[in-house]
Amino acid sequence: MEEFDAEALAAGLExxxxxxxxxxxxxRHARDLADSGRYVExxxxxxxxxxxxxxxxxxxEGGPAERWNWWLGALEFAYGGYAEFQLRRWENK
Structure with missing residues (x-):
């Protein structure tokens, strides 16, 4: 398995x-999910x-964070164990 390309995803989320x-x-949350191996499993x-x-x-609808959390909610419902990867807040640095 290749390392997850978080920069490519950030660009794709535009x-x-x-x-x-x-x-x-x-x-970053997607990279953490990929690193966990849970989704592949x-x-x-x-x-x-x-x-x-x-x-x-x-x-x-929604921006990247809302869409990510929507998808993770569906995964949580289907498989369980995805709530930890949901995005709760981010800072503009």
Whole structure:
């Protein structure tokens, strides 16, 4: 498994708006999820930046953080164990 490219995901999240800090925060959480191996184990799909963007595009609305949390909520419902990867807050630094 390749290392998760958080920078590529942050760039891909631009399509959903939000500011740079929000996109970086989502990308860090996605990298943590990828590093955990939980998604591959549950869904049998490698977590890549492209895959995350496709999944977040299914969200009804919102910026990157809202879409990320919507997807993680669906994963929590389906498999359990994803709440720890939800984004609670981010700082614009």
């Amino acid at each position: 399509t959903f708006g939000g500011d740079e800090a929000e996109r970086r925060a989502v990308a 549950d869904a049998d799909v490698e977590l890549t930046p492209e895959h995350v963007v496709v999944q977040l595009a299914d969200a009804p």
